[in-house]
Amino acid sequence: MALLDIHVLGSPILRRETELVTQVTPELRRLADQMFETMAAAKGVGLAAPQVGRSERLCVIEVEERRLALFNPEIVHREGAVRWEEGCLSIPEVFADVDRAGLVRVRALDLEGNPFEVEGTELLGVALQHEVDHLHGKLFLDRLSLLKRRSALKAWDRERDKYPEGLRVLPVTDVREGSSATSAAAPADD
Numbered sequence: 288m289a290l291l292d293i294h295v296l297g298s299p300i301l302r303r304e305t306e307l308v309t310q311v312t313p314e315l316r317r318l319a320d321q322m323f324e325t326m327a328a329a330k331g332v333g334l335a336a337p338q339v340g341r342s343e344r345l346c347v348i349e350v351e352e353r354r355l356a357l358f359n360p361e362i363v364h365r366e367g368a369v370r371w372e373e374g375c376l377s378i379p380e381v382f383a384d385v386d387r388a389g390l391v392r393v394r395a396l397d398l399e400g401n402p403f404e405v406e407g408t409e410l411l412g413v414a415l416q417h418e419v420d421h422l423h424g425k426l427f428l429d430r431l432s433l434l435k436r437r438s439a440l441k442a443w444d445r446e447r448d449k450y451p452e453g454l455r456v457l458p459v460t461d462v463r464e465g466s467s468a469t470s471a472a473a474p475a476d477d
């Protein structure tokens with residue numbers, strides 16, 4: 288399966304509001320699959336549709352054993368606070384501590400179009416908040432203090448020339464399956 292190119296900071300689509308998904312079609316399931324593959328190849332834990340140049344409200348997350356495709360995700364509950372060091376596949380090599388809710392509950396549609404809820408703390412909680420932000424044109428940089436944002440942007444200045452078209456093209460490598468246990472999750476084509 289072909290990997291998708293990742294849009295990096297400066298690409299306008301990262302700043303656009305996404306569109307609600309009205310139906311989870313086979314085409315969108317394929318897109319989610321490609322996003323999972325792209326995220327794994329880029330060694331990320333989350334990826335949102337605008338990062339691959341798409342406008343659908345869709346993101347994927349893989350944290351430890353949880354592998355989630357979320358259509359129209361919405362944070363319905365947040366509590367507590369956590370400070371977590373974040374990075375972003377669209378802003379390679381730039382990291383900063385971000386203040387987030389300590390726990391969030393998110394409502395979304397799954398790959399079958401069925402509603403479900405997921406609750407997360409720590410890395411999962413942070414990833415959920417980071418990806419939902421992407422779907423509303425928001426980046427983790429926006430959540431930094433002026434001073435921290437300035438130093439993050441300075442770090443990005445040293446990186447951006449590596450992406451002349453505003454795109455991060457992943458090298459094609461042989462994608463190894465981590466474990467065969469995950470293959471059962473893929474639905475047969477319909």
Ligand SMILES: [Zn+2]
Binds near residue numbers: 374375376377417421
């Ligand atoms: Zn990101």
